[in-house]
Amino acid sequence: MPTPLDVLFDTPENAPADGDVPEAAIEEMREYSAYLDGIIPPKREVDRNILIATWNIAHFRSLTRKWKGGLHDSPKRDYRCLWAITEILSRFDVVAVQEVGSDFRALRSAIKVLGPNWSFLMTDRAEGQGGNDEHMAYIFDTTRVALSGLAGELVVPDEAEEFGFDKGSFKKQFARNPYAVSFRTRDTTFILITAHIDYGDVTQERLPELRGIAKWMQSWAAREHRWHHNLIVLGDFNLERTGNELYEAFVSTGLEVPFILQSHPRTIYARGSDPEAESYHDQIAWFSKGESALLGLEVANGGIVEIWDRLLRDRHLPKGSFAFRISDHNPLWLEFRLA
Numbered sequence: 244m245p246t247p248l249d250v251l252f253d254t255p256e257n258a259p260a261d262g263d264v265p266e267a268a269i270e271e272m273r274e275y276s277a278y279l280d281g282i283i284p285p286k287r288e289v290d291r292n293i294l295i296a297t298w299n300i301a302h303f304r305s306l307t308r309k310w311k312g313g314l315h316d317s318p319k320r321d322y323r324c325l326w327a328i329t330e331i332l333s334r335f336d337v338v339a340v341q342e343v344g345s346d347f348r349a350l351r352s353a354i355k356v357l358g359p360n361w362s363f364l365m366t367d368r369a370e371g372q373g374g375n376d377e378h379m380a381y382i383f384d385t386t387r388v389a390l391s392g393l394a395g396e397l398v399v400p401d402e403a404e405e406f407g408f409d410k411g412s413f414k415k416q417f418a419r420n421p422y423a424v425s426f427r428t429r430d431t432t433f434i435l436i437t438a439h440i441d442y443g444d445v446t447q448e449r450l451p452e453l454r455g456i457a458k459w460m461q462s463w464a465a466r467e468h469r470w471h472h473n474l475i476v477l478g479d480f481n482l483e484r485t486g487n488e489l490y491e492a493f494v495s496t497g498l499e500v501p502f503i504l505q506s507h508p509r510t511i512y513a514r515g516s517d518p519e520a521e522s523y524h525d526q527i528a529w530f531s532k533g534e535s536a537l538l539g540l541e542v543a544n545g546g547i548v549e550i551w552d553r554l555l556r557d558r559h560l561p562k563g564s565f566a567f568r569i570s571d572h573n574p575l576w577l578e579f580r581l582a
Contacts, residue, residue, distance in 0.1 A: 244269055247329060247356050248322055257352075259322055261309045267557045268310060268323045275553060276330060283334045284544055284578050289387055290429045292543065296576035297339040297437065297477040297525055300328065301566050304344030306352055311558075312568075319567040320349060327554050329356045331574055336387040337426060338574075339437035341479045343378040350380065360386045366396055366422045379422045379437050379478070391427040393434060396420035397459065421456060425472065431539045431581055436460065437478040453480065453492040461496035464530045473537045477527040479572065498528045503545040504575065511551035511562050511571050525575045545577040 246264055251257045286294065305318050312321040332338055332353065343350055343365060354361055365380035397420055421438040438456060456476075464474040480493060494500070509525045527545075529537055550569050551562065562571065 246272075246326060248326055250355055250358075251322075251352055257308060259308060259310050261311060264310055265323070268326065271554065271556070272326055272330065275327065278553060279330065279334055279548070282546065282548070283576065286336065286384075286387060290581055293337075293388070293428055293431070293433075293540075293579045293581060294335045294576065295337050295339075295435070295475070295477070295527070295579065296335040296548075296574050297341075297479075297527060298331075298574040299341040299439070299479045299525065299570060299572040301342055301570040301572065302344060303340065303342055303349050305346040306349045319564065321568070323555070324568045325349065325352060325356065327550075327569060329353050331548055331550075332382055333357055335384075335576060336428075337381055337383040337435065339435060339477050340380045340382060341377070341437065341439040343380050345378075354382070357382075360384060364390075364394055364424055366420065377439065379439060381422075381424050381435065381437070383426065388426040388428050391425040391432050393423060393425035396422055397436070397456075421478075429581070431473070433473040433475060433540065436474065436476050438476070439479045453489060454495065457493055457496045457498055460498060461530065473529070473540055475527065475529045475537075477575075479524050480526050493526070493528075497530050497532060499531050500526055500528045501542050501545060501577065503542060504577070507547040507573070507575070509547070509573060509575065511565065511573065525572055527575060527577055539582045540579040541582055543578045543580040545575075547573040547575055549573065 244264060246269075252259070284292065284294065286292070302318070302320075305320075306325060307316045307318055307321045309316065310322050312319050328349075350363065350365075354363055361382065362385055363380050363382045365378045421436050423434055423436045425432060425434045427433075460474065460476055476498060504527060531537065550573060551565060554569055555565060560568070565571075
C-alpha cells in the first residue's frame with residue numbers, strides 16, 4: 244500500500260530494511276487520521292483561521308530506516324513513528340519544535356514527507372551546560388503563512404540590570420536562547436517566541452530564567468503593539484502546575500495561558516483525573532491587557548493531541564520506551580480566528 248513516506252524511498256539507501264509497511268501500521272494510521280480529523284479544525288481559507296502548535300518531540304534526531312526498529316537498533320524512532328509525527332505536523336500552519344538534535348535525519352525526512360510547500364527555520368546548536376546540544380525549530384506550511392522579516396535568538400545584554408532585570412536573573416545567558424520568528428497571513432502579522440527553559444533539580448534554578456523571559460516579553464509585546472504585530476510565547480517552559488512558584492513567575496508580568504488549554508495534560512505521564520499532577524511544562528501564552536494585548540486574533544479552539552494509547556499500541560511499550568519513539572510530550576495547539 245502507498246504511504247506518505249514513499250517519497251523517501253525514491254533514494255535507494257532510504258528503503259526500509261525490513262520490507263513493506265506492516266498492516267498494523269496502516270490500520271493504526273487510518274484510525275489516527277480519523278481521530279485527528281475529529282479534534283483539529285480544518286485549515287480554512289487563509290484569511291479565516293490560523294493553527295499554531297508547540298511540541299517537544301523528544302530526542303528528535305536520527306532515524307532507523309525500518310518500519311519497526313529492533314531491540315538493538317539505535318535510535319528507536321523508525322519509519323512508523325515518523326509517519327505518525329508527520330501526520331500530526333501536517334494538521335497545523337506553524338509548529339514550534341523543541342529538542343531537535345544535531346543529527347537532522349528525522350527533521351529533514353519529515354520536511355520531505357510533508358512536501359514542497361513546507362519549510363523550516365531553526366536555531367544554532369545550544370552548547371554548554373543546560374543546552375544539551377539542542378536546536379529549536381519552526382516547521383511551517385508556506386501556503387498558509389509567510390516569513391515577515393524577523394528571525395533571531397534572544398540574548399541577555401551585559402547590562403541586564405539596566406534593562407529592568409533583577410540582579411542575578413541569569414547565570415550568564417539563557418541555557419537555550421529563546422527563538423523569535425515573525426510570520427504573516429494576509430493582514431495579520433504575529434511573532435512567535437519559542438523557548439525550552441533550563442530544567443533544574445530545584446525550583447530556584449528555574450525561577451531566574453522564567454522571571455527574566457516574562458519581563459522581556461512584556462516589554463517587547465508593548466513595542467510590537469505599536470506596529471500592529473502580535474506576540475505569542477510558546478514552548479517547553481518546564482513549569483509545574485498552576486499556583487506553583489514557577490508558574491506564578493511565568494505569569495508575573497501579565498502573560499496569560501488561555502482557559503481552553505489549562506486543564507489538558509501536557510505529558511504522557513500525567514493522569515487524566517489530575518492532568519497537572521506530573522507537569523505543566525508546555526504552554527502557549529500572550530498578554531491580553533493594555534498595550535501588549537493581541538490584535539486581530541481571537542481564540543476559537545485548542546487542546547492537545549493525544550499520542551499515548553493511540554500510537555504503537557500493538558508494541559506494548561512502557562512509557563519511557565514510547566517517549567524515545569514518538570515523545571513524552573503531547574502536542575499543544577490553538578486555532579485563532581482572524582478578525
